[in-house]
Amino acid sequence: MGSAEFAGVGDPGREGLATARPVFGSAGHDTHPVSGADGGVMASEKAARVWEVAYRQYGRAWEWTARSPKGDVAAAREMAAASRVVAAAWRQIAATTTLPWWTLAAIESAAGAFEAQARDYQARAESESP
Secondary structure, three states: OOOOOEEEEOOHHHOOOOEEEEOOOOOOOOOOOEEOOOOOEEEOHHHHHHHHHHHHHHHHHHHHHHHOOOOOHHHHHHHHHHHHHHHHHHHHHHHHOOOOHHHHHHHHHHHHHHHHHHHHHHHHHHHHOO
């Protein structure tokens, strides 16, 4: 994931919750396996499709959360769920593909960031629930 894919978003109504704003556009919907330098598959078509679906869900949740008032428990729960799905998709890519170690480290870092975001939103939802 390059810096071009995410724009850091600071929302004054969401203090303490850093989120990555999804960037929409053509992400190459005709995904095919890509061969690495050693001839191994770098990313499977299935893993790429799973990630794309997860990221679209995350994009919808992000938009909803961005438009929601502070304290919207349903939006926080949706953002937590969507973040968990994206983290799982990143972990699936890491587990099922042949990639250089530094790429796997970046993918694991992305998965960890989405997992942390999911925990933050879940905690927020639980603390604001009646």
